[in-house]
Amino acid sequence: MMSYFSDTSSNDDELETLRWYHYDMSRHAAEALLLSNGKDGSYLLRNSNEGAGSLALSVRANDSVKHFQVTRKSSGYAFGFNEFPSLQDFVSHFANQPLLGSETGTLIVLKYPYPWRVEEPSIYESVRVHTVMQAGRTERDLVAKAPSLGTxxxxxxxxxxxxxxxxxxxxxxxxxxxxxxxxxxxxxxxxxxxxxxxxxxxxxxxxxxxxxxxxxxxxxxxxxxxxxxxxxxxxxxxxxxxxxxxxxxx
Known part of the structure; x- marks a missing residue:
């Protein structure tokens, strides 16, 4: 998998070994994927359109998907008010403290990491989610140029x-x-x-x-x-x- 960042630090290598890191998946495609194939508590990590160093954690909560910003720093990863020196600490935090509060006060439980390589479930026979896996493309590009998004x-x-x-x-x-x-x-x-x-x-x-x-x-x-x-x-x-x-x- 290609690195989203220009440097080749150990943090980059660690990020790319994360099974639920979906690289260039857009916000809309993440929502379609989690709503169609995930379940309450399914989550994935993807690149954010906020710029280099910005990631987004997408989590399904009932019939909606919430998105949380994760910022990459030279010292590790910042999530909310917490900072983690490595992805292992990041994942361990979720395992020990699995509740997230959204801006509406809803508690979201992280239960099921959605891997980027999966044996496709049967729902893919009828629901096909199309993503644009190219650097520099945005959600707006995806919606305009993927007429079959969620069919x-x-x-x-x-x-x-x-x-x-x-x-x-x-x-x-x-x-x-x-x-x-x-x-x-x-x-x-x-x-x-x-x-x-x-x-x-x-x-x-x-x-x-x-x-x-x-x-x-x-x-x-x-x-x-x-x-x-x-x-x-x-x-x-x-x-x-x-x-x-x-x-x-x-």
Whole structure:
């Protein structure tokens, strides 16, 4: 792995041996990765856009991801009010004192380091996170030039609007558009849902079916059912992440 810094000190070598150091991963990509594939308490270390010597610790807390600045110094690493002479001391501190407090007062537990080399989980079959692994690129570059950031596709069963029957449809999620087709081989969608108009996505228990969730739009609430609870949870998480990004841009 290439070093982000120009010098070849032992601190650089130590940083690059850290299994949960993700080098040039952007803030948006880290959020997508942890929300899609991590769990509460998953965390990773990455380079920050604040400049040379700045790192960021990204931690998943429930359905959001918090980011904390870690500063590299000649004497070691500064994190909050603490300084650590080495990464080993840095990691040992997390093991012995695993609670972090965000600016909102939320306590975040560091439980699961997310390694940069993993056996890809099954969720990657449907959710693909694209990152730009080039020095000098920013989050803005990533969003503009990676149209597939956080995509998903698969069959869902949808409740009709007027005739209340359930029909299987092929769904694709790309950027802020959720499209559904009569079947997978069709090129033209039956309808395209603009997620910028969606106010919420959540599990739904009002229908006489399992593994259902709903998307709330001003003119209609769409009821969808997946083949399993895990699949429904994947759809909810990736759409919820999309909605959070839309709100940030407003």
């Amino acid at each position: 998903k596709e698969g069959y869902l069963v949808k409740l009709g609007a007027f005739i209340k029957n359930w029909k299987q449809r092929w769904f694709t999620l790309n950027r802020n558009e959720l499209k559904y087709f009569k079947d997978k081989m069709f090129d033209e969608p039956i309808r395209t849902l603009d997620l910028t108009a969606c106010s919420a996505v959540q599990f739904d228990y009002s229908q006489e079916r399992v593994n259902c969730f709903c998307l709330v739009f001003p003119e209609r609430t769409f009821y969808l059912c997946a083949k399993s609870g895990v699949e429904a949870d994947e759809w909810i998480k990736i759409i919820r992440w999309k909605l959070s990004q839309i709100r940030k841009e407003r």
